[in-house]
Amino acid sequence: MARRPTIADVARHAGVSRTSVSFALNDRPGIAEETKERILAAAAELGWTPSRPARALSLGKAGAFGLVLARDPDQIGADLFFPAFIAGVEVALGERGDGLMVHLTTPEREESVYERLAADRRVDGVLLTDLRHEDPRPALTHRLGLPAVVVGQSEWSDGLTSVGLDDRPAYVAAVRRLAELGHRRIAHVEGPQEFRHAHRRRSAWEETLGDLGLPPGPVLPGGFTAEGGARATRELLSLAEPPTAIVYGNDLAATAGLSVAQELGVPVPERLSVVGYDDNPLTRYTHPPLSSARADARGWGEAAAQALDRVLAGEEVAHVVLPPAEFIPRASIGPAPRP
């Protein structure tokens, strides 16, 4: 196959210098309209597009963002947050022809991946998701000189710009609704507490119960997984005084919980109300349909990418706050059973 054309080929073909081709392409002043058209026509005819690596080298910009996911692969597949989030990032990036480098790794190797990303200068900045307590990454990216944006609450961002979408209101609304329905023993199956969002969900549950003057029901770890959700549910339902409602950290655990309840002959919602989080497409089709919460993951991705853009442009970017997650009541909740 023929060698790809370079800027020199276009210049020759249009009878101008390489400089002019570059100027014409980038809409810089100093090129006569007529010449510019001739250049662009030549480029089109030869099918020339500037080489990204070459452009990246002279501009000192890679033209790509990085996203490092350090969950176990099993868990990543579980929720559809990431695909939607990535789709949103793509919307923001796609216009400029930039791209997203996705690195899936294990928690142990996480730091080295960021280090390599920074050392390589393969990305211009990174999006930090799934923040943990004492998360090393804000400091790490700062030390590495790697621009970053935190995808989460501003309190977690450690000085970085954040793009937040609050999941708390959905939990507050869910717990309040359950209380309205007469529930007094409302349990929580929490996600891994090292994650700030998992912890935040638990706090929302706990504090809302407190505000309502209700005792905190039992809490069990569900690990955001089907297995964890099933095990926790089994344990909760075998208590002397089982809860009449369970609020899960995510839909996967909740769906598994729904199956366990059914297996144990506990009718939902007659004897147990169930609430998930994520609005997984499956939740509308479980039996009964699972109450959940919806967050605009796609919009989140788009906003995060735009924020990182502005950070890279050197702007002082304020924390971005997106509309919060919304509680979606469905048939999996109902009035508390009579004692």
Add this chain to the structure above:
Amino acid sequence: MARRPTIADVARHAGVSRTSVSFALNDRPGIAEETKERILAAAAELGWTPSRPARALSLGKAGAFGLVLARDPDQIGADLFFPAFIAGVEVALGERGDGLMVHLTTPEREESVYERLAADRRVDGVLLTDLRHEDPRPALTHRLGLPAVVVGQSEWSDGLTSVGLDDRPAYVAAVRRLAELGHRRIAHVEGPQEFRHAHRRRSAWEETLGDLGLPPGPVLPGGFTAEGGARATRELLSLAEPPTAIVYGNDLAATAGLSVAQELGVPVPERLSVVGYDDNPLTRYTHPPLSSARADARGWGEAAAQALDRVLAGEEVAHVVLPPAEFIPRASIGPAPRP
């Protein structure tokens, strides 16, 4: 922040030329052992790593692969094939420090994404997944001079190297097992037939029934979605002679189908046997646990990346065949009900 060190800084620091630094780094002969150590020490001390863009420019290699997903975001999130697949690709790429550019797009814009990928020279090659009938991509990548590997059966690859993992045996085994259990009316809820794998699954079901001398049961589209699976199941169960077993195109549709059966008061597996595909982590925790099929998506990703590596190295790569998917019977199947 200080400017990042370049190869010239390392050369100066070690008292050698840039050439020597490059040679030392790339293990090329012609550098004395002692000198090499001094160079590497200098590099380490300055914290220098070669810049990817610069390297990409001189080598004419981007050091990255591309993966374009053209499903609707909702559908991508649904199965955990991609996260596991990407994790596998990462394993193969990570060793060399290469990366994966993921582009999530819509079917309409798919071709232009490949065109840009090729024009930009931002990736060295692409992995083609989700092949369709009359898929334009093998010809497109060939025309664009963009090296590619087909993730799927060799018959689909149109001359490209393929890395296949056969899902057929799992379907054959499932249908045979159902027949053994006495089922005679075995339905199929198929995925979108423009996808070759969806079509292949349907053919496996159909041909196995034929081999067994059984009439093909009803087929309905399920679109690989929860909604489609639920709708198809509802329709199947309201037939005058409803099937006693349903084989779904994937777990998502099957899980939704399970809920519908339950909602309609059709006990599983007593009156209806159900089989999915993908071995989604949830399937072990549905009620009853869903029979499914397991394929090593991670290994698939790793093998695909390695194959693309070898294609890029100019080797003649034969079609790679991985161990086929395996049927995983669980409690969602049982003996056919007595008429």
Add this chain to the structure above:
DNA sequence: CCCGTCCCGCAAACCGGTTTAGTGAGCGCC
């Protein structure tokens, strides 16, 4: 002692863009 080899290492060119620092032509103005 001289010459051919081998081993090391360097200068310079190159990859394909962008950008800086001019150059020359044309024009208005006094």
Add this chain to the structure above:
DNA sequence: GGCGCTCACTAAACCGGTTTGCGGGACGGG
């Protein structure tokens, strides 16, 4: 008519690596 300006364009340097081609010193053999 000469000066200064603007406009359109270009030559050359630069980004940070890799690679080619060559030179100098040590060593061994004749």
